[in-house]
Amino acid sequence: MNSSQTLVVKLGTSVLTGGSLRLNRAHIVELVRQCAQQHALGHRIIIVTSGAIAAGREHLGYPELPATIASKQLLAAVGQSRLIQLWEQLFSIYGINIGQMLLTRADLEDRERFLNARDMMQALLDNQIVPVINENDAVATAEIKVGDNDNLSALAAILGGADKLLLLTDQSGLFTADPRHNPDAELIREVHSIDSALRAIAGDSISGLGTGGMATKLQAADVAGRAGIEVVIAAGSKPGVIGDVINDISVGTRFHAQTSPLENRKRWIFGAPPAGEITIDDGAVQAMLERGSSLLPKGIKQVKGDFSRGEVIRIRDLSGRDLAHGVARYNSDALRMIAGHHSQKIDEILGYEYGSVAVHRDDMIIN
Ligand SMILES: Nc1ncnc2c1ncn2[C@@H]1O[C@H](COP(=O)(O)OP(=O)(O)O)[C@@H](O)[C@H]1O
Ligand SMILES: N[C@@H](CCC(=O)OP(=O)(O)O)C(=O)O
Numbered sequence: 001m002n003s004s005q006t007l008v009v010k011l012g013t014s015v016l017t018g019g020s021l022r023l024n025r026a027h028i029v030e031l032v033r034q035c036a037q038q039h040a041l042g043h044r045i046i047i048v049t050s051g052a053i054a055a056g057r058e059h060l061g062y063p064e065l066p067a068t069i070a071s072k073q074l075l076a077a078v079g080q081s082r083l084i085q086l087w088e089q090l091f092s093i094y095g096i097n098i099g100q101m102l103l104t105r106a107d108l109e110d111r112e113r114f115l116n117a118r119d120m121m122q123a124l125l126d127n128q129i130v131p132v133i134n135e136n137d138a139v140a141t142a143e144i145k146v147g148d149n150d151n152l153s154a155l156a157a158i159l160g161g162a163d164k165l166l167l168l169t170d171q172s173g174l175f176t177a178d179p180r181h182n183p184d185a186e187l188i189r190e191v192h193s194i195d196s197a198l199r200a201i202a203g204d205s206i207s208g209l210g211t212g213g214m215a216t217k218l219q220a221a222d223v224a225g226r227a228g229i230e231v232v233i234a235a236g237s238k239p240g241v242i243g244d245v246i247n248d249i250s251v252g253t254r255f256h257a258q259t260s261p262l263e264n265r266k267r268w269i270f271g272a273p274p275a276g277e278i279t280i281d282d283g284a285v286q287a288m289l290e291r292g293s294s295l296l297p298k299g300i301k302q303v304k305g306d307f308s309r310g311e312v313i314r315i316r317d318l319s320g321r322d323l324a325h326g327v328a329r330y331n332s333d334a335l336r337m338i339a340g341h342h343s344q345k346i347d348e349i350l351g352y353e354y355g356s357v358a359v360h361r362d363d364m365i366i367n
Contacts, residue, residue, distance in 0.1 A: 005246055006044040006125070006162040009035065010153035010220075013209045014170035015236030016051040022058040023051060023083075027236065029090055031168070034242040035130070036094035043246055044125045046160045047098075047132045048153040049087065054209065055079030069142065076137030087132050099124040102136035106144040108155050111310030115327070119355070121160050131160070148212040154220035158227045161261065165224045166245045167217050168236035170207070173253035174214055178203045191255045194222045221255040228261035230254065269325050269365045272312040276305025276332050278339075278358070285317050288324065289366065294357040295326070297346065300339035307332045315359065326364035329354050 011031065018024035035045045053072055056079025057063075065071035084100050091098050101121065107113045124131045133156050135146055146152040150167060157165040175185035191198065198218065205213035212219075214233075221231040232245050234252025244251040259267075280288075284299025295315065307313055309331045315324040328335065330350075335358060338346050343356035 004042045004044070005164065006046065006160055007038070007242070007246060008046045008048060008153055008157040008160060008162045008165045009242060010048040010149060010165065010167045011050060011236060012149065012167070012169045013050040013054050013211075014205075014207060015168045016049070017054050017209060018237075019170060019207065019209070021054070021062065023055055023086065025086070028086065031236060031242070032087075032090040032094070034240065036091065036096055038242055038246055039094070039096055039128070039130065044160075045130050046121070046125075046156060046162065047087065047130060048149055048156050049083060049132055049134050050149045050210070052076040052079040052083050052134055052137055055082040055086075058082075073138050080134060080138065083134070084132060091130060097127075097129045098132045099129045101131050101133045103133060103146075103152065103156075104136050104140040104144045105146045108146075108159070112308055114159070115310045115329070115354075118159050121156075125160065131156075148216040150212055150216040150220040151223065154223040154227075154229075154231075157224050157229050162229055163261075164245060165220070165229050165231045166242065167220065167231065167233045168241065169210070169217070169233060170235065170237075171214075171233075172235045172238065173233045174198075174202060174217070177201055178206070178214070180206060188253050189250065191221070191253060193258070194218060194225070194255070225255055225258045226264065228257045228259045228264045230257045266365050269312055269327065269363070274314040274325060275307035275311040276303065276328070277314040277316060278303050278335065279316050279318060279320075280323075281318065285323065288315075288364075292361060294361040295359040295364070296343055296356065297330075297335065297338040297341055297358045298343065300335060300358060303332055303335045303339060305332055309334075309354065313359070315364070322367055324359075324364050324366045326359035328359060329357055329363075 016023055018027050039045050053075045056075030059078055059082050088098055107117050121131055135152050172187055174188050177185040179185045202214035202218045217233055224231050232252050232254050234241050278300050279302040280299045281301050287293040311328055312325055313328050317323055334350055337349050346353040
């Protein structure tokens with residue numbers, strides 16, 4: 001594994017409350033200390049935090065509310081601001097800034113919004129800011145919700161281009177049965193593939209605090225694993241757990257990635273039928289093929305088709321040779337307007353900009 005890693009740490013309500021009805025600051029302080037330690041070593045940390053509803057309930061003094069979605073939204077609206085304040089305070093002890101991202105499924109399913117969120121997350125990470133993510137519970141209706149933070153953390157890991165996803169919970173990992181009912185249940189240390197037998201032993205949450213139990217953690221491991229991301233489920237109370245995961249020291253249950261992130265990306269870019277096509281000049285061909293550069297608008301000669309930002313397009317040279325497939329950073333109309341122009345002119349021509357490149361190197365697969 002390379003020296004600098006990107007790690008998503010997901011903290012379930014069970015960890016943040018330590019099984020009680022209020023946020024357990026002592027637990028959270030210790031986990032922030034571990035994150036800050038890894039951050040100082042050059043690793044990129046992304047937090048996915050649950051606990052907004054629990055924090056809201058605590059702050060309002062455990063009000064009697066009907067068991068409706070509206071009540072949960074009310075509690076989340078109050079609790080999220082408490083929660084983010086806490087993360088902010090604790091990370092600031094170490095001089096680390098955080099950036100809040102509240103997401104819903106709608107932000108991640110739409111290609112253009114996904115790209116926007118990904119660019120934003122990248123900007124935070126490039127500036128050594130720790131993204132702190134939760135579902136936007138206060139406004140998310142059932143139709144646009146991811147629904148649980150395990151699945152949300154798998155999507156956040158894909159968004160952040162993470163190497164690993166660590167799901168911290170109140171058990172030391174995935175057991176052969178729910179340890180709350182079965183004292184003889186054994187910890188499963190390594191998982192190479194997720195099958196129906198494994199799904200059958202991963203039960204729901206019975207503490208009344210968490211959402212989804214081990215079942216949603218397994219779904220998250222599956223989604224992340226297919227994207228080439230290794231997943232570990234471990235206890236938030238295990239001393240030094242975050243460093244252990246970064247250093248590949250065996251802890252909890254480890255799910256091996258099913259592919260490499262690059263393979264997964266290639267499959268996606270080649271799998272998507274191209275929505276359009278651009279022709280580039282010889283200088284751009286040389287920069288792309290020989291120097292591994294991104295494609296700038298300056299090198300674009302012609303744009304064919306009608307495509308949106310975020311869709312896959314074909315890149316051809318002047319003789320019509322198919323050179324590469326890549327993800328467009330601008331829609332077809334915008335590309336037609338900025339084709340042949342210097343990147344500094346993008347804002348002036350369009351009145352907005354999504355950065356200097358038309359197709360980024362990381363989003364391009366050369367044929
Ligand atoms: N096979 C299993 N191994 C471990 N825990 C399990 C299993 N099946 C169900 N669980 C339950 O999953 C719970 C953790 O999930 P959850 O309550 O949603 O926590 P979190 O808030 O961390 O997401 C455990 O407390 C445990 O009761
Ligand atoms: N978004 C919700 C948590 C949802 C959730 O999945 O909780 P958990 O199973 O404890 O990770 C909140 O902030 O309260």
